[in-house]
Amino acid sequence: MAQYSRVRGSVALLRLTNPPVNALSAAVSRDLERAVRSACADSAVRVLVLRGHGGTFCGGADIRELAGLVDVPFRVGVSSLVALVDAVEAAEKPVVAAIEGVALGGGLELALGCHFRIAHGQARLGLPEVTLGLLPAAGGTQRLPRLVGFPAALELVATGRDVSAEEALALGLVDHVTDGDVEEAAVEFARRVADEPLASRRLSTRPPPRPADLDTLLQVALERAQRRARGALAPVACVQAVRAAATLPFTQGLQLEQELMAALLPSNQARAMQYCFFAQRIVGKWSLPGGANWRNSPARAVSRAAVIGLGTMGRGIAVSLVRAGIPVVAMETDEKQLRVVTAMLEREAAKQRRSPDSYLQLVQFTLERRDLGDADLVVEAVFEDLALKKRLFAELSSSCRPDTLLCSNTSALDVDALAAATRRPELVVGMHFFAPAHVMKLLEVVCGARSSPVAVATAMQLGKRLGKVSVAVANCPGFAGNRMLKPYVEQASFLLEEGATPQQVDAVLEDFGFAMGVFRMSDLSGLDVGWRVREEAGLAGPTVPPGESARRRHGCRYSPLADLLCEHGRLGQKTGRGWYLYEGPGGRAATPDPWLHDFLDQYRRRHGLRPRRIDQQEVLERCLYALANEGFRILEEGVAAGPEDIDTIYVLGYGWPAHRGGPMYHVAAVGLPAVLSRLEHFRRLHPDVPQLRPSALLRHLVAEGSPPISRWRELLKGLRSQL
Numbered sequence: 001m002a003q004y005s006r007v008r009g010s011v012a013l014l015r016l017t018n019p020p021v022n023a024l025s026a027a028v029s030r031d032l033e034r035a036v037r038s039a040c041a042d043s044a045v046r047v048l049v050l051r052g053h054g055g056t057f058c059g060g061a062d063i064r065e066l067a068g069l070v071d072v073p074f075r076v077g078v079s080s081l082v083a084l085v086d087a088v089e090a091a092e093k094p095v096v097a098a099i100e101g102v103a104l105g106g107g108l109e110l111a112l113g114c115h116f117r118i119a120h121g122q123a124r125l126g127l128p129e130v131t132l133g134l135l136p137a138a139g140g141t142q143r144l145p146r147l148v149g150f151p152a153a154l155e156l157v158a159t160g161r162d163v164s165a166e167e168a169l170a171l172g173l174v175d176h177v178t179d180g181d182v183e184e185a186a187v188e189f190a191r192r193v194a195d196e197p198l199a200s201r202r203l204s205t206r207p208p209p210r211p212a213d214l215d216t217l218l219q220v221a222l223e224r225a226q227r228r229a230r231g232a233l234a235p236v237a238c239v240q241a242v243r244a245a246a247t248l249p250f251t252q253g254l255q256l257e258q259e260l261m262a263a264l265l266p267s268n269q270a271r272a273m274q275y276c277f278f279a280q281r282i283v284g285k286w287s288l289p290g291g292a293n294w295r296n297s298p299a300r301a302v303s304r305a306a307v308i309g310l311g312t313m314g315r316g317i318a319v320s321l322v323r324a325g326i327p328v329v330a331m332e333t334d335e336k337q338l339r340v341v342t343a344m345l346e347r348e349a350a351k352q353r354r355s356p357d358s359y360l361q362l363v364q365f366t367l368e369r370r371d372l373g374d375a376d377l378v379v380e381a382v383f384e385d386l387a388l389k390k391r392l393f394a395e396l397s398s399s400c401r402p403d404t405l406l407c408s409n410t411s412a413l414d415v416d417a418l419a420a421a422t423r424r425p426e427l428v429v430g431m432h433f434f435a436p437a438h439v440m441k442l443l444e445v446v447c448g449a450r451s452s453p454v455a456v457a458t459a460m461q462l463g464k465r466l467g468k469v470s471v472a473v474a475n476c477p478g479f480a481g482n483r484m485l486k487p488y489v490e491q492a493s494f495l496l497e498e499g500a501t502p503q504q505v506d507a508v509l510e511d512f513g514f515a516m517g518v519f520r521m522s523d524l525s526g527l528d529v530g531w532r533v534r535e536e537a538g539l540a541g542p543t544v545p546p547g548e549s550a551r552r553r554h555g556c557r558y559s560p561l562a563d564l565l566c567e568h569g570r571l572g573q574k575t576g577r578g579w580y581l582y583e584g585p586g587g588r589a590a591t592p593d594p595w596l597h598d599f600l601d602q603y604r605r606r607h608g609l610r611p612r613r614i615d616q617q618e619v620l621e622r623c624l625y626a627l628a629n630e631g632f633r634i635l636e637e638g639v640a641a642g643p644e645d646i647d648t649i650y651v652l653g654y655g656w657p658a659h660r661g662g663p664m665y666h667v668a669a670v671g672l673p674a675v676l677s678r679l680e681h682f683r684r685l686h687p688d689v690p691q692l693r694p695s696a697l698l699r700h701l702v703a704e705g706s707p708p709i710s711r712w713r714e715l716l717k718g719l720r721s722q723l
Ligand SMILES: CCCCCCCCCCCCCC(=O)CC(=O)SCCNC(=O)CCNC(=O)[C@H](O)C(C)(C)COP(=O)(O)OP(=O)(O)OC[C@H]1O[C@@H](n2cnc3c(N)ncnc32)[C@H](O)[C@@H]1OP(=O)(O)O
Pocket: 020, 021, 023, 058, 059, 060, 061, 062, 063, 064, 066, 075, 078, 079, 081, 082, 102, 104, 105, 106, 107, 109, 128, 129, 132, 134, 135, 136, 137, 138, 258, 259, 261, 262, 265, 278, 281, 282
C-alpha cells in the first residue's frame, strides 16, 4: 500500500505499492495520504520523496473501481484521490516525485500535486483518461496548463498522448531527468530544495494561463477531436475543462472539471471504452486446445528478423522491427522498393528524434534469399498469391535455419497450406499486420492447425514488443477481421442496388463514429484488392461459370457493382475515381460523382430494381448487424476465443469507434433479442442473403436470457474451440 521510512536523516521516502502498476485505488490513496501526513508531522523530516514500486511510479486511478468492477462506493473512490493530491500540494514540507516507468492519469495528477518532479530518462508521462471516456479529474486539467502552458496542456489532455522524459523536461513538466537511479537522484535533489519556499511550487496558486489566441486554440482542438472520434463526448469535455483553466479561478475550474467528470463517468461511452481497455488485456491471455497458453509457453527470443517483400505492408513491418531495435534483413525483387524503405526509415528516425544512421544500420537490404539464413523469424509480405507464397515457404524451409519461424502477412489465405509447403509446419504462423503497419496497433496472430505453442507465443510476444496488441485467431478464410468485413461490404453494395448512394451510406456510418464510411474506405484501400480476391474465389471475372446470372453466385444474391467499377478502370483513390471522384490519381478529397449516379440509375433499370427511400436506421442495422452476425459465427466455430478478441480487432484494426466498444459490445448494448429480431426481419425480406440468417450462437445466447458480454467467454468454452 503506502509506507514511509527515513533515509539519510531528514529525507522521508514514501513508497506507493500496489502491483502491478501501483494503481491508486481508494484504499491506496487514503493510505498514502496518511503516510504523507505522518511524514509531515515527523519533526525529523524536512523533505519528502514519493516513489512507486517495482520500477514504475503509478498507472493512475484504479480503473476497475472507476468502471464499477469492484465493490467500492463510487464517491469514496474518486474523492480519496482528489483529497490525496490536495494534501500533497498543501504539505508544508517539499514533496519530490521520483518518476520511473510511467506516471499516467491520476499518477501524473499526483505528481502535479508534488512540488518537484524528477524523472528517469525512460519514463513516460501522460493523462490518458480521454482514452477511457473520462477526463483527468483530480485537478489535472487545471494544474497542467499552469505548469506547461495552455497549448501543450490542451493537446495532452484532449489526445491522451503520453510523452517521454526528454519531452517532459522540454515542456517544463519535470524539473530534472536522470539516467541513473531515480531514487538516488530524487533524494539528492530533495536535499538541495529542502529549504526552498513552496508558494510558487503549488500549481493551484499560479495565475491562470491566458493565451491571446484562446478561441482559435479551442476551436482547432475541438475540430481535431471530432475528426479523430466523431461523436465522442470525452474529448469535448477535456477541451471544456482545460478552457476553464484559462478563464476561471482554480477552485471554480476544479469544480467544473468534477462536474464534467460526474457526467462522463456513468456514460455508455465511458463504459464502452473501459471495456476496450480490459478487452485489450484479456486478448493477451491466449490458449490453444492442447492446453498450451500464455502462462506455460515461453516465447523464443527474436534478436534478428527478416522481411520479404517491401511493398505497402513489408516496409511498415520493417520499420516497426527497426524501431523496436531488432536488426532486419529486408529482401525484395524490385530494387526501387529499397529506396522507398530507406526514405521511410529516415523520416521515422527524425520523428523519434534519432539519427538516421541509428535506424539504417539495423537494416541489411538484399535481393538474395541466402542472406536470410540467420534470422530467428521471417515475415513474408509478397503479393497475395497462394502459389507464389507456397513456393517461397518451401524455399525458406530449405534455406533458413531449422528453428527459424516462418510467418506470413497474408490477409486471407490458408496458413495451413503455407505450413504444408514446408518441412516445419509447427513453426509457421500468420502475422497479419494492418496498413500502415508501423502505425496500426493491431496484429492478428493466425494459429494454424499445426502451429506449435512456441511459434504462437513468439509471434504474440513480438507483436507486443512492436507496440501492438496481438490477438490470436484460428485459420479460416479472412481470419476474424476480414471475414467479418465481407458481409458488411456486401450489405453496403446491396443498399446501393436498392436505392441508396455511397455518400448516404458513408454519412450514416461516419455519424455512428467510423473515421470513414465503407465506400470511402474501399476507395482508399483500392477496389482492385477485393476484385482480385473475388476473382480467385470464382465470384468475378473469367472464373464465373458461364450462364451464371449477374446478380447471383452459388445460389445466393451477389452484387457485381464493385467489379463493374473496376472494369471501368475506377480503382479508387489511386486512379482518381472509384465510388467517389478525386482531384486526380492519388487524390484524397472525395466528392460525389455524377457519373456514378447515372451508372447506378442505369444499373437499377437494367436489372428491374425500383429504387426506394432507405432510412438511416436500416443502413446502420443491415451493415452492422450483418458484420456482428458473422462475429457470432466466428465465436461459435472457435476462430476467436471471445467477444473481446473480435472487439479489439475491430477497434484497433478497422476504425470501429472505441466509444462504441466494438461490434460484439455494440450488439450486446443494443440488446441481443432486439438484434435477433431485426436480423430475422431482414432475413425474411432477403431470403437469398445467408449472412442475414441469425447465427446459432446469437439464438442460443438469447435463449439463455442474454447473459452479459463479460460471461460469453466462459460460456464459449463449452463450444468447439480452435483456440
Ligand atoms: C457523482 C460523481 C461525482 C464525480 C466527481 C468527480 C471527482 C473525480 C475524482 C478523480 C478521479 C480520478 C480521475 C483520474 O485521474 C482517472 C485515472 O487515473 S484513470 C486511469 C488512467 N490511467 C491509464 O489509463 C493507464 C492505464 N494503464 C496502462 O496504460 C498500462 O497498463 C501501463 C502502461 C500502466 C502498463 O502497461 P503494461 O506493462 O503493458 O501492463 P498491462 O497494460 O498489461 O497492465 C498490467 C495489469 O495492470 C492492470 N492495470 C493497468 N493500469 C491499471 C489501472 N490504472 N487501474 C487498474 N488496473 C490497471 C491491467 O488491467 C493489467 O491487469 P490484467 O489483470 O492483466 O487486466
